[in-house]
Amino acid sequence: MREVVTIQVGGFANFIGSHFWNFQDELLGLASDHDMDPVFQNPGVNMDVLYRSGETQEGVLTYTPRLLSVNYQGSLGSMSSHGTLYNQTPELPSPVATWKGSISTQRSESLNRNLFLQSLYKEEQKESVGKDSKHADSPDNIGDQEIMESLENGTQFWTDFSKVHYHPHSLYEINGLWMDVEGFDNYGAGKDVFAESSRGEEMTERLRFFVEECDHVQGIQCVVDDSGGFSSVAADFLQNIADEYTNTPVLLYTARDPGSFMSSKSRKRNISRNLNDAVSFAKLSPFCKLIVPVGLPFLGGSKASTYLRVNDEKPYHCSAVYAAALHALSLPFRMDSLGPTATSDCTLGALDFNSIVQMLSGQSRQNMVAILDTTMPAPTIGEQLLSKLQTLTPEISDDMEDLHSVETLVIHGALKSDEQRASVFEVQDAISAAYEQASSRPRFCHLSAATCPLPIPLPFPSIFSQTVGRCGQLLSNPSSSSASKGSLDVHSIPMAARLRSSSAVLPFLTNRLENLRKFGIQHGAMGGELLKSWGFGKEELEEMGETLSNMVRTLAPYSDLTSDSD
Template sequence: MREILTLQIGGYANFVGSHFWNFQDEILGLREAGFEDPMIPTHGLNMDVLYRQGETRERQATYTPRLLSIDLRGSSGAVNPSGSLYERPPPAVVSSIHTWQGPAATFKAERHERNKFLQSLDDEEAQYREQPGDAKAEEIVDVEVNERQRYIYQSLEEEVQFSTDYLKAHLHPSSTYQIPGCWQGVTPFEDYGTGQGLFSSSARSEEIRDRVRLFVEECDTIQGFQCFVDDSGGFSAVAADLLEDVGEEYGRTPIFLFTVRPPRKVYDTLASKKKKITHALHDSVSLARLSSIAHLTVPLGLSQVAACSVAEHLAILDEKDYHTSALYAAAINCITLPFRMEAVGPSDGSQSSGLGGTDMGTALPLVSCSDSRRVAMMQASFPSPALLESKGEIFYNLHNTSSLTPSTERPKLGDRVAKLLVLQGTQLPGTTGERATVGQVHKSVVKAHEITAKTGRFSSRLATSSHLAISECPLAVPLPFPFIFGNKIGRFGNILSRTVGGGKQGRGGLDVSSVPVGASVSSSEAVLPYIKRRALDLQRFALSRSTTGPSLLQDWGFDGEESKDLRERLTNMVAAYSEMVESSSSDTD
């Protein structure tokens, strides 16, 4: 077994994580139902890679995500941070011993009521524990239940405040860690300095280390750490210190990092000069530190998700984290699919449900290529269009995907690209939603490269190396998924020629049961503008005596030598990606 431990650090990262685990829960639910849905073949996926087996004190078997989620106090809303599977901890008692003589402030949070969705989960579990009733009576209720379900799931559109408001999975008590003394909505947590040193506190660091050890020591052979980090504020510093500690303790174990941030974190152009400098240095320091620790870093955080080309067939609202995080989670779920696919023998995949299963230790070095090129851009298509047909042959459109990484360009034909491409649930030409076999998809990608070789000027240099993974299993859409599908999306995520349904609201999990997805990560020179901007900002503000930059870096704990080290890291990255540009240019002369 090659297990993965997932780390979710920060508020928006946990929004992404809740969607990610709902996708996994949907696969498990299809399996537990006792039948294999012909439209969602789940065989070939090993869920033990992400999940751990355990039992309660009453010897009840449990199957929970191998997960450590870190956030501020009060971020779990109406859900108990310790979960409901195990014995709940006693309520906190305020000590009557007073040793602090200075001023004190009391903050009292209002109790959050469980929303309609969480209440429905409680009702389902209560019914599950009871003896099933008459089958005919249950059939009669089905129609009423569907209407009630629609009301419940639509209500999430207005009720979601916390990442736990729509999370279906039960968590282990050690999976959730809320930072003591830091409260959501009360503690300032907007930039790198606000999180600096929080992990270094001996009590906090040891408690978090113990939780990581708990999950790692249960593994037969840990494959790696997949990390979702909200890098828009103080959690960037927390994550950098934690991942540095993980790297020191677990040596060469791969770390696959996705930094995520919501659209509203793109800073106001009318902000004061000091705030602009703070934001710019935050972004620069975050990239320099995190990318030097992780084996591959993929930044996700468009300034406008609703307006991006990936959302062409979606009805996303940028102001809702519940919406935008769903798109990022779908892309992450797709690109990490090879790590939990069962390995198959060498073939074109014509007789299997998947092709190209691999592990982090193999995939990440392939994409990063060198220590100076550890930042990659992600492209995705959601839903992914069907294969194209021309003159009796089908082929995959190599330009199906669009970037989810900000400040990047579409790779050109001459770009030297190291790429991991994953396609799941790809459909045959037409609008019926009929799935292509793994063999058909594989041949269509090969055919697409052949066509490019005949017509493209830089055909021989499309990629220095690449890995293709294909799964017949599309993204199974869970019912609490947001209503973001447009009215030209069919039941199986197929793109229709006509509209369906009515009203302005999008369609959700009751209308769309599965979706084909395509995703890739690549270390092409297209990511250079993203890195260059941060390198220039750090150089400009860290050295200028006329700005607050130098004193700000000192306040964040970076002395002269450490600031110089940060600048060198970004400068080396710029040089490495610039070499790719120069190499491509010289090849075209």
């Protein structure tokens, strides 16, 4: 077994993770339901790569994500930090024998479960006593439409829409760092969080629990909300991981929700945001083999949302799109038959974790920044699918042609007409033809394909336009209704996602390099004092500048990178 451990750090990262694990849970449920579409019975994906088998103290078998989630204290909503399976309650401290005074206990009021979580709890209670919850007709049943409206209007925590059971080691709340903390919006605010109060040791020990029980860990996928202080927490954690697990590759997704891009009227605040972006990227990148920036300023108005109706003000909406793309990208290293040339009736082009990373970061230019593109849902394979792929990475050049680019493309659940699914070999032929006809093509492209589409679980938000059909097909005569569709209308969708190593990422890199120099390094820089308050001296700033310069230089070797800090 070649396992993968997942880490989620920060608020938006955990929103993405909640949707991601919901997809996995839905796949597990559909695979065990013989009344469902046969395509889900044998998806060709080994769930053991991401999941672990266990047993409670009562002898109940468990199957939980191999996950470490890190977030604010109080960020779990109504869920216990011990998860929902083991029902552990924190022990109260024993009274001190020498204390003769009165004793008082302070407890924060627990939050009530929302309608979705209540329905899950009732279903599990009925199953535990041998009743068929799907056909239960008790008067206290909660309707699916009512649940969806509740989630659309009342989702506050990432746990509000999570349908997954977690291991007690998975959910780590940073002690003393509360969810309503102010000023945790920059790299400096989180600079000492990891090292203080044994937090780093606790996080490392929880990760070690998952890694050491693996037969042969193939890599760590990490999703980080890098818009503020959590990027600093993640950088310290990743450095620790790099020291302890030297030969384990790390694939890092740095995620942003649209709210983090909001421009401020305060010049000082905008400078702080620009410096945070530069410092965060420069500090995180050395500790991973491949880094993928994810998150558009206006996802709802982007080309990536052509068939979607995304509300940018709702992390519940935006995170669902990014999670769908991350699910697709995770399929190659989870396919049953590993090997780039291995095929089966349901999968093609499997790759292990290290091969994906090396393919995109190990080329002669040693570029380790990848661009994420997707189309959701994917059009039929005969409709120029490649041209429909749109970026989810910000600050990318749309018109930059790169003859040395490298791509890995994942397509699953593809349709060839209406509701008729394409085989993996038909997908392969269609993509080969598309590259042959393209005016420009990458230096190298690897295709992974699977017949199993992306299932849409009940708590998925209502973000599909009327053009999307029940199986994700694009309707030629959609309803004129302006209402969005959700999981009650769309059962599954075909997906396509691509990672590419390309010079199109240059604007992203140069913007961070220029901002670091302009506001932090050059003589009299307006952000100099701010960076000093974050704990950075001149030498460390110049080292960060050199890190960014090297990244730019690998893609544009003749760029003018002369520093004007003197």
